[in-house]
Amino acid sequence: MSGPNRQAGDGMTAVTPMMAQYLEIKAEYPDALLFYRMGDFYELFFDDAAAAAEALDIALTKRGKHAGDDIPMCGVPVHAAEGYLLTLIRKGFRVAVCEQMESPAEAKKRGAKSVVRREVVRLMTPGTLTEESLLEARRHNFLVALGRVRDEWALAWADISTGAFHVMPLAQARIGAELARLAPSELLVSDTVDGELRPVLGDLGIYPTVLGRASFDSSGAETRLCTLYGVQTLAGFGSFSRAELAAMGALVDYLDITQKGRLPLLRAPQRDAISRLLQIDAATRRNLELTHSMNGGRQGSLLSVIDRTVTPGGARLLERRVSSPARDLAVIGRRLEAIDWAMDSALGAALRDKLRKVPDLDRALSRLGLDRGGPRDLASVRNALEQAEEIALALGEADLPDLLAEARTALHGHDELLALLDAALIAEPPLLARDGGFIAPGYDEGLDEARKLRDEGRSVVAAMQAQYAEQAGVNSLKIKHNNVLGYFIETTATHAEKMMSAPLNEIFIHRQTTANQVRFTTVELTELETRILNAGNEALEIEKRLYSSLREAILAQAAQLSETGLALSEFDLALGLADLARAQDWCRPQVDESRAFDIRGGRHPVVERALQTQGAGPFIANDCGLTAEGEAASVTLLTGPNMAGKSTFLRQNALIALLAQMGSYVPAKRAHVGLISQIFSRVGASDDLARGRSTFMVEMVETAAILNQADDRALVILDEIGRGTATYDGLSIAWATLEHLHGVNRVRGLFATHYHELTVLAGKLEGVKNATVAVKEWDGEVIFLHEVRDGAADRSYGVQVAQLAGLPKAVTDRARTILDALEQGERERAAPKALIDDLPLFSAAAVAAPAPKPAAGPSPVEERLASILPDDMSPREALQALYELKTLLTE
Numbered sequence: 001m002s003g004p005n006r007q008a009g010d011g012m013t014a015v016t017p018m019m020a021q022y023l024e025i026k027a028e029y030p031d032a033l034l035f036y037r038m039g040d041f042y043e044l045f046f047d048d049a050a051a052a053a054e055a056l057d058i059a060l061t062k063r064g065k066h067a068g069d070d071i072p073m074c075g076v077p078v079h080a081a082e083g084y085l086l087t088l089i090r091k092g093f094r095v096a097v098c099e100q101m102e103s104p105a106e107a108k109k110r111g112a113k114s115v116v117r118r119e120v121v122r123l124m125t126p127g128t129l130t131e132e133s134l135l136e137a138r139r140h141n142f143l144v145a146l147g148r149v150r151d152e153w154a155l156a157w158a159d160i161s162t163g164a165f166h167v168m169p170l171a172q173a174r175i176g177a178e179l180a181r182l183a184p185s186e187l188l189v190s191d192t193v194d195g196e197l198r199p200v201l202g203d204l205g206i207y208p209t210v211l212g213r214a215s216f217d218s219s220g221a222e223t224r225l226c227t228l229y230g231v232q233t234l235a236g237f238g239s240f241s242r243a244e245l246a247a248m249g250a251l252v253d254y255l256d257i258t259q260k261g262r263l264p265l266l267r268a269p270q271r272d273a274i275s276r277l278l279q280i281d282a283a284t285r286r287n288l289e290l291t292h293s294m295n296g297g298r299q300g301s302l303l304s305v306i307d308r309t310v311t312p313g314g315a316r317l318l319e320r321r322v323s324s325p326a327r328d329l330a331v332i333g334r335r336l337e338a339i340d341w342a343m344d345s346a347l348g349a350a351l352r353d354k355l356r357k358v359p360d361l362d363r364a365l366s367r368l369g370l371d372r373g374g375p376r377d378l379a380s381v382r383n384a385l386e387q388a389e390e391i392a393l394a395l396g397e398a399d400l401p402d403l404l405a406e407a408r409t410a411l412h413g414h415d416e417l418l419a420l421l422d423a424a425l426i427a428e429p430p431l432l433a434r435d436g437g438f439i440a441p442g443y444d445e446g447l448d449e450a451r452k453l454r455d456e457g458r459s460v461v462a463a464m465q466a467q468y469a470e471q472a473g474v475n476s477l478k479i480k481h482n483n484v485l486g487y488f489i490e491t492t493a494t495h496a497e498k499m500m501s502a503p504l505n506e507i508f509i510h511r512q513t514t515a516n517q518v519r520f521t522t523v524e525l526t527e528l529e530t531r532i533l534n535a536g537n538e539a540l541e542i543e544k545r546l547y548s549s550l551r552e553a554i555l556a557q558a559a560q561l562s563e564t565g566l567a568l569s570e571f572d573l574a575l576g577l578a579d580l581a582r583a584q585d586w587c588r589p590q591v592d593e594s595r596a597f598d599i600r601g602g603r604h605p606v607v608e609r610a611l612q613t614q615g616a617g618p619f620i621a622n623d624c625g626l627t628a629e630g631e632a633a634s635v636t637l638l639t640g641p642n643m644a645g646k647s648t649f650l651r652q653n654a655l656i657a658l659l660a661q662m663g664s665y666v667p668a669k670r671a672h673v674g675l676i677s678q679i680f681s682r683v684g685a686s687d688d689l690a691r692g693r694s695t696f697m698v699e700m701v702e703t704a705a706i707l708n709q710a711d712d713r714a715l716v717i718l719d720e721i722g723r724g725t726a727t728y729d730g731l732s733i734a735w736a737t738l739e740h741l742h743g744v745n746r747v748r749g750l751f752a753t754h755y756h757e758l759t760v761l762a763g764k765l766e767g768v769k770n771a772t773v774a775v776k777e778w779d780g781e782v783i784f785l786h787e788v789r790d791g792a793a794d795r796s797y798g799v800q801v802a803q804l805a806g807l808p809k810a811v812t813d814r815a816r817t818i819l820d821a822l823e824q825g826e827r828e829r830a831a832p833k834a835l836i837d838d839l840p841l842f843s844a845a846a847v848a849a850p851a852p853k854p855a856a857g858p859s860p861v862e863e864r865l866a867s868i869l870p871d872d873m874s875p876r877e878a879l880q881a882l883y884e885l886k887t888l889l890t891e
């Protein structure tokens with residue numbers, strides 16, 4: 001065998017003990033980057049190193065060989081690891097953190113070649129974070145699990161950084177909408193449902209974490225949940241379906257895996273019922289920009305303009321309310337009463353000042369629960385309780401509405417814990433318990449004693465320095481301390497000579513000579529050092545013990561403490577919404593069982609805010625009357641020029657409905673909203689090429705969802721449906737859609753369109769009326785008044801708007817000529833009115849008529865249909881096939 005080959009062969013066999021350990025651990029975490037602790041660094045090897053180096057933009061080096069090849073390596077210092085972890089998690093990686101479980105010295109005791117014992121202590125994933133620096137304070141971080149047992153489905157979700165834990169049974173068709181509501185940071189699915197749900201999840205941009213089916217086993221789930229809560233049976237929490245158990249069990253199993261057996265504090269699971277929530281699907285959420293604007297950020301969303309909360313907990317409560325408005329009159333009423341009180345209360349400003357000082361109680365608790373906290377988290381609990389106490393005191397016996405009266409009760413009851421923390425902690429403790437220095441003097445006698453010894457020792461050092469300086473006759477002599485030598489005496493080389501010769505050399509023992517300095521010690525100094533060290537260590541030990549007992553005391557009351565946290569958030573939210581309502585002149589909506597929808601002087605909160613900040617003139621308030629009579633529908637058909645404000649008007653009414661049902665005041669002079677079950681909002685034709693669908697296909701898929709799901713309590717907002725295709729197809733589809741919504745779904749709705757032909761429906765269908773956004777024409781130009789009035793628009797003003805947009809004058813002049821010619825041609829051919837009168841107006845019934853049966857054998861259409869395999873088609877191919885079928889039909 002030749003030399004080089006032999007060397008490669010050696011490389012194959014010579015796996016170092018450390019590399020063997022690395023490979024063994026790595027094999028357990030194939031889907032995660034392994035942060036392998038080596039001294040002060042986390043090192044990554046092989047593919048992990050390449051991926052991390054690229055993602056973190058750090059140098060990729062190499063270390064040793066494996067199977068004859070260089071081992072790629074990169075590393076990050078432990079003290080700066082959090083920043084790197086944040087980047088990796090944001091980029092979608094999961095990270096297994098592997099620590100050294102013993103010191104190298106301990107390993108050596110087992111034999112010279114022993115490798116330090118290492119273990120993965122935590123698997124970091126986007127849904128299981130607790131670190132302040134890795135989380136957004138004002139947002140939830142939901143880990144969601146989707147369970148299924150036969151035809152039953154359920155979602156369970158938890159935010160381990162706050163302890164929230166919920167479960168909800170749901171129909172398969174609702175999965176997309178509910179996931180859009182929760183916006184999970186991480187979704188767990190079983191490998192058995194993964195494939196089936198890929199399209200839904202893909203649409204939402206969710207890449208699930210796929211677990212084995214054992215994680216979703218519903219009987220194992222019961223055991224896991226009982227262990228988590230330390231109970232014999234789950235009966236005390238309610239009775240759960242198999243699917244709900246499967247989802248909750250998988251979630252707890254995953255926490256067990258990622259937290260390595262250290263389970264977070266989770267509140268008792270709370271069942272949410274879809275029937276109690278206003279239903280909003282994913283497309284509507286996007287379209288109404290509830291918590292994110294179209295460009296993805298929080299800026300420009302409804303949430304961003306209504307958030308006046310002053311605590312992170314309050315902000316998260318608001319996010320929950322905006323994402324999940326209620327459908328329950330009692331719930332809405334209670335929330336509105338809380339705001340009524342906050343509007344009138346003279347205490348408001350004082351309470352908000354106190355709330356501003358409330359730290360993030362939920363997240364501090366969660367870190368303490370996972371034993372990832374520190375003295376600062378203890379102080380957060382103390383500070384929150386202190387403010388809770390002060391707020392309760394300020395409220396006194398004030399007459400509060402139910403919601404806040406209950407919250408006030410939850411503010412109390414922590415006197416003992418507060419007194420304990422108050423006595424035990426200094427005002428501003430350090431982040432980590434490691435170095436001590438957080439327990440207040442006077443709290444623990446033993447600690448005070450040890451600290452005294454340690455500190456006295458330090459003053460003895462100062463005295464000793466003066467004494468030695470005199471003895472040696474060297475004024476510049478200093479006693480210093482470093483981690484290598486401990487305490488030592490230092491002097492310049494010029495004076496050292498004297499100290500190294502008799503008689504001084506009997507006292508001063510030489511330790512080290514550096515470039516300019518010589519260092520000594522003495523017997524006395526060494527003894528003193530030992531005393532200081534011992535006292536210091538003892539103080540540290542005592543502090544660590546006290547830290548644990550304070551942590552225990554807090555955890556013993558975790559459940560009540562999180563109630564207190566929620567109570568503070570309720571006050572914060574009510575006061576925040578009241579402040580907003582006062583500042584922006586919002587009104588209290590009347591919400592009841594009727595089918596009313598009557599808004600006077602309504603405004604769009606986000607557009608109005610934008611106009612305010614740009615100083616671009618006032619927002620024009622508009623009325624909207626969609627009150628439905630009896631069982632009938634009530635639809636307003638809105639026509640008007642481009643840029644007139646149609647979309648704004650449509651959305652503002654959907655937002656007012658949503659705000660009213662989340663239990664907030666609304667941007668209007670007056671608002672009467674009969675309970676709404678679902679809100680649908682669609683905009684015609686926005687391209688969705690990223691998901692491989694044509695503009696028109698998206699529009700139709702979304703319209704289909706509405707026609708299939710809307711009930712007579714739905715509010716439907718359609719903006720230019722049908723515009724993504726040829727004029728007559730579009731008009732026909734818009735026409736039939738409107739008829740269906742009116743006759744079958746019987747919704748309350750707003751329908752904006754450029755098809756002026758549709759306006760004749762107002763005369764034909766009871767419950768459909770016309771409205772238009774007014775403009776003035778002046779000197780050939782349009783002036784937008786943004787006023788919604790009864791009646792239909794006479795024309796589109798498209799050419800004028802194009803002119804405003806800066807199209808060259810030659811083009812707009814030519815367009816005007818063409819438009820005149822077209823309009824004249826149309827008038828001469830046949831009045832469109834005639835065409836419209838011929839159409840089967842109540843075609844919802846006509847559509848239901850059975851299609852004529854073919855005489856014999858399959859028709860070409862049927863043959864083609866039979867050959868289609870929908871599962872194998874992309875949306876684009878499906879659309880193509882649809883066109884083919886249509887052509888075949890006409891042939």
Ligand SMILES: Nc1ncnc2c1ncn2[C@@H]1O[C@H](COP(=O)(O)OP(=O)(O)OP(=O)(O)O)[C@@H](O)[C@H]1O
Pocket residue numbers: 607618619620621640641642643644645646647648649786787
């Ligand atoms: N009520 C209003 N008061 C003041 N300004 C308004 C009002 N409504 C809309 N605007 C302004 O007009 C702009 C255009 O509004 P919007 O997008 O709603 O028009 P549109 O009729 O839907 O237009 P298009 O048909 O071209 O989509 C808005 O960005 C806003 O600045």
